[in-house]
Amino acid sequence: YRFIAPPHEQDALNGITSSGDILGAIYPSGQSPSSFLFQSGQYRSIQIPGTSEALAVGINEAGTALVGYYTPSSGGKAGFLYQNKIVQTLQFPGSNVTYATGINNAGVIVGQFQDTNGNWHGSSWTPPPDATKK
Numbered sequence: 001y002r003f004i005a006p007p008h009e010q011d012a013l014n015g016i017t018s019s020g021d022i023l024g025a026i027y028p029s030g031q032s033p034s035s036f037l038f039q040s041g042q043y044r045s046i047q048i049p050g051t052s053e054a055l056a057v058g059i060n061e062a063g064t065a066l067v068g069y070y071t072p073s074s075g076g077k078a079g080f081l082y083q084n085k086i087v088q089t090l091q092f093p094g095s096n097v098t099y100a101t102g103i104n105n106a107g108v109i110v111g112q113f114q115d116t117n118g119n120w121h122g123s124s125w126t127p128p129p130d131a132t133k134k
Contacts, residue, residue: 017063067100
């Protein structure tokens with residue numbers, strides 16, 4: 001199989017839903033990358049409200065939740081969960097750089113963060129039990 005994203009210099013395919021929708025990103029030369037969803041043969045740009053330079057890099061199997069990272073006003077990078085039209089920032093305590101890269105059906109998010117010494121660590125975040133009620 002071959003998948004061709006919209007014209008640009010580089011692309012990445014980051015996730016797929018159980019119905020076959022594909023989450024991807026394009027990296028145009030000299031511009032910020034952007035996310036897209038390839039669904040029913042059509043490309044749809046993804047915008048994460050209230051964020052700057054957001055890039056969605058993970059999608060759950062149902063296609064109802066996105067994870068990724070953005071540049072907050074304080075600088076660095078912060079992870080996010082976008083679900084039910086709500087953005088939740090995910091920032092590891094004490095870290096200025098946190099990436100959320102994957103989400104499973106239970107809502108557990110995996111990613112990585114950089115500590116104050118510049119070392120990278122894997123991370124996981126489990127939503128509180130009442131998170132699905134919101």
